[in-house]
Ligand SMILES: *[C@@H]1O[C@H](CO)[C@@H](O)[C@H](O)[C@H]1NC(C)=O
Ligand SMILES: *[C@@H]1O[C@H](CO)[C@@H](O)[C@H](O)[C@H]1NC(C)=O
């Protein structure tokens with residue numbers, strides 16, 4: 001995260017540097033005076049071990065944790081499958097776990113004597129999985145708070161590129177709505193990093209997420225360093241933490257180049273080195289007795305943290321993507337001789353593992369997203385196989401949230417995806433527990449469940465690597481965090497590690513093509529015979545042949561399903577169609593054929609690299625908030641005219657089973673324009689079936705973020721709706737020929753819009769077709785929306801109170817029994833699930849599966865599929881003709897709703913082709 005506003009801070013830095021030099025030169029030790037004073041305490045403290053002594057660690061079993069809250073009852077959790085996080089995440093202990101005084105007192109077999117503790121609470125886990133509390137190595141919780149308000153955006157100073165003296169703890173908002181949400185996802189510990197607008201953004205701090213009695217930021221700290229001046233009885237010297245950033249963000253913020261960034265780092269480290277050398281010389285002299293006891297130890301409040309980096313006492317987290325930047329970073333680390341704990345985002349690290357091994361002082365850990373790539377140029381080569389490839393090269397892999405970039409509540413989903421894309425399950429689990437804890441220097445107390453470790457754990461409703469895994473309880477410092485959790489009953493297959501598909505060819509292609517493997521499949525115009533198919537789903541209903549009819553054959557010709565039948569029956573069923581003896585045979589290994597999904601909510605098809613304007617269609621001129629060029633008049637812009645085909649996000653969407661995309665013109669303000677539907681697998685606009693429907697619905701947005709007030713936006717809408725001289729799209733909206741799709745999140749605005757619809761319907765012969773998109777707060781008006789016949793496209797599918805406009809989320813289990821989608825369905829609303837980010841469209845099928853899993857059986861799989869197909873089409877004006885010519889997605893090795901199958905291809909009747917990937 002980084003802040004966009006610009007300001008220059010050179011004078012401050014220059015003065016700081018000058019003062020420091022003055023200070024140093026006047027405080028150097030003078031040689032030649034032999035005095036009988038002991039060296040100052042700084043000299044010994046400089047060399048103090050940062051690894052706690054064995055005695056200290058052992059004492060925790062009896063003394064407990066420094067974070068123990070007096071009065072917390074000991075807890076014995078019986079009958080669990082405990083993933084301890086140890087042995088690279090592979091260790092599983094069957095049995096019990098005992099928590100007392102904020103630490104784990106035993107795992108597995110608990111001796112009887114220990115269960116006699118006074119006030120012991122005993123809980124039967126019923127055989128559920130337990131993992132260590134999730135550790136997020138990269139979070140901006142509290143410094144970029146929810147809801148985002150100008151008054152609490154403290155993650156980045158914009159005063160200068162080099163600010164090692166700033167501390168994230170000084171901006172930690174204790175009222176961020178997201179703490180509670182993150183805990184509900186099992187996150188117990190997070191590293192709170194400053195943003196990445198600066199080369200050195202400041203010091204980071206580890207916190208525990210639970211509320212404290214003191215209600216202060218300091219009370220949340222894990223291992224508060226002595227430099228904070230807290231009166232902590234624990235006076236050990238502890239690791240400190242700091243953020244660095246290379247590449248585009250600091251360049252964009254300070255109008256600098258990569259060359260400038262490299263110099264900023266070197267200049268800063270040179271300052272720190274001078275002080276360190278002076279200190280070392282001072283202490284060497286002092287220890288020889290050659291010091292003037294009156295001279296002070298050389299130090300600088302501004303540079304002391306960077307001096308500590310040079311002393312190996314700071315765990316550095318470096319935001320850095322590309323080979324060029326990683327190379328510069330390795331040279332910096334060797335020139336100034338300091339270790340790098342972790343490299344974050346790290347989009348290209350998997351392409352240069354040997355380079356990373358050159359880091360001074362040992363291999364860095366690599367902290368990654370699972371699939372959030374291509375937002376900017378330096379992230380363009382990011383790969384879902386990065387975790388696996390880095391692990392193959394012996395580098396520690398961390399999955400992180402960059403909260404609120406990704407909602408840290410769902411950090412376990414990142415580990416699930418990494419596992420899906422072939423990171424081994426142990427390392428996937430470790431990537432959010434022991435690996436980040438070790439990299440941050442706190443692995444001796446968090447991230448693992450073993451005797452003497454902090455009592456932070458999660459009891460899950462399914463295997464944590466299974467899609468949709470949800471905590472049933474979370475303990476932090478031995479204190480249960482969920483007061484009345486809504487628990488789900490997950491299907492049996494979700495109780496085990498998913499048997500993920502093989503990706504060996506994709507992994508090799510990713511390396512061979514330096515992160516840009518070709519994504520177009522092999523197109524077959526002739527016949528394809530799919531064997532060992534367990535289900536064929538059609539759009540209306542599931543499984544003409546039910547799930548029990550395993551081993552069907554499906555014959556596809558020219559992209560269209562000719563016939564399907566159990567083995568042995570095919571020739572009879574297909575006889576009249578002419579059985580194709582020359583068909584290519586493809587084994588689905590028990591997989592399924594299911595209709596392609598439709599997506600909406602992102603800029604897919606209008607944008608390739610979000611932050612590179614030259615790769616996007618660009619925003620429209622908004623008549624309410626901008627000067628529209630005369631030449632445009634009242635023209636309503638059409639998305640179809642700006643479509644780009646075969647972009648990487650688009651092709652990944654296609655390879656994820658999303659065959660149709662509906663997109664509105666890009667814009668930040670009120671009037672967006674006409675939506676269009678296109679085929680994600682098409683090579684260009686002229687290819688057969690590429691444009692599914694050139695005009696779908698008219699799109700506008702109403703919110704409190706634009707320069708015109710909400711009431712002004714409503715006034716404009718009223719004018720347009722009630723105009724007697726409307727032409728073009730507005731007259732089609734008036735006659736209900738097309739829907740009016742309004743991107744709106746806030747319930748008060750939705751209520752006003754429902755009013756407007758009532759007004760319109762009363763004065764017109766037709767009933768306005770209205771759809772709310774985004775619609776985070778729609779659950780508050782579910783009954784009214786249902787009664788008004790308004791459709792809803794929830795985007796994102798999983799809510800986050802990002803803005804004041806839509807802070808009133810319905811969070812879903814374990815925080816609420818119901819989800820928004822369930823609530824809307826219950827009120828008869830035509831509801832669909834959208835996706836907000838281009839990269840994420842490929843994961844649409846996981847979103848709808850998750851929505852079904854979160855409903856505890858209320859949403860069956862047929863309904864789930866409709867959420868991103870027929871309901872979506874209806875909400876957004878894709879007419880029956882467009883939808884009729886179905887695309888079928890071919891899943892190998894499993895169903896469409898789990899992490900076991902792989903999309904092998906698409907049979908597109910619309911495009912008369914079978915694409916195999
Ligand atoms: C974890 O994996 C690393 C890399 O393969 C290996 O060096 C290390 O010994 C493993 N640790 C344990 C405890 O198995
Ligand atoms: C500092 O902590 C000690 C106990 O650890 C306590 O006795 C003392 O009063 C505290 N001092 C202040 C100023 O709070």
Ligand SMILES: *[C@@H]1O[C@H](CO)[C@@H](O)[C@H](O)[C@H]1NC(C)=O
Nearest residue numbers: 532533551588589590591893
């Ligand atoms: C179909 O695929 C499943 C999963 O790979 C396999 O267990 C089964 O044996 C296959 N059946 C046939 C008849 O090949």
